[in-house]
Amino acid sequence: MKNLKLKSARAALDLSQQDLADKVGVSRQTINAIEKGDYNPTINLCRAICKVLGKTLDDIFWED
């Protein structure tokens, strides 16, 4: 399932996928795969993404 919350949180900070990937320390394709729903990140990666975007885990990774 697509992660639109991640996409919108990223867009809100005007970050490209590559920018977010560089800040988090992963590849652009990984961020792309998470947003498309093709990859389930580990909790450590989820926390790293949330830290960069200034959001909580619930804000980005909790299913509504």
Place this chain on the structure above:
Amino acid sequence: MRKKLTFGSVTAIILLLILLLCLFRYDLGRKPGYRSTWSHVIRMDAGKVTEIEHLETEDTIPASTCDFGIDKDGEYRLRLTNLLQGKSLDELQNGKDPIGFVTGYVIRDKNGTPLLSGSGDYFSFETTLPLKKGLYEITFSYFADESTFCEFAKEYLCGTAFAGDFTRDIGFTSLPKAGAWTMEYSLSVKTPDPVWIRIAILILSLLLTISFIVFLLSCATKGEQFKERYDERQELEKGKGFRYAFFTSLTCTFFLLYTETLQISLPVEPSILYITGGLAGITVYAAYCIWHESYFALNQNKKTLMISLVLIGLANLIISITSILNGTMVQGGRLTFHSLNLLCATMFLVLFTVMLLKKASLQKASSENDDDEE
């Protein structure tokens, strides 16, 4: 700012020099040397051998000759094969049915002095001979009984002391007594590379080996910040790639065992088949990882690695082309070990194609994303 010579650029320069030397060796336009192929039909009747083609003598030992000339003094690489029509050397050596006669050959100079001799029901060999300018002659003789062969062995093969044992080892009594066989011969005489090319290739190969050792040592000792880093998704995909590569190699190995068990003869040297399985696995792993963007590490320079891959692929391609021109790629109707370079070149071509396709796919996805955002 002046750029430093990096390890990668030094290796690339060495590879380029080797490539240039390989091209120069086969010196576009250079003559490949003397080459000749012919065939004889050998018939056995009532225990005697009678050659049908090229019959030049009425002696009890049927014989035929082939001449070749040398333009200038030097060391020459001589390759001679004598195989049963349609069969490879491996098939003949692994087969159980001997042919009905033994071939003996003698190479003589214009004065009739023997330079090289040998015997066998079939053979394929290469040797280097110092030859002077002039005409040379190869004479083939055919034997179906011990006494005439023993005389030949005494004079040309092993001397009087060992001729008897040598003849007994042939096992004439086990040979069939009647039939016809077509033997295919090939002779090629080539000038070896000039000494300076051989030395240059040796030095460059040593430099390449040293640079490879330095590279391995630097990989082992480099600090944490220089080690390749992959993210968790890439590690996962690499694991999947390794799995697919493993099963690919396993499948190739089972196929090889299957062909060997059923004694299915393939037109390839066995060593090549074993290596093909490994190469297939490597290709599957690399192609899968490239497609899932887990081949290149996060902190790796993609461009440098791609250039290295292209150079190595080109080097293998050029070496395989020279093997084809040299006639060493296929011998006796079989792909030889020299075809390994062609396999490697094919592997690099496949990987390069996958890289280009992935790049095109990413560009298309990127433009679609831009359209969505608009």
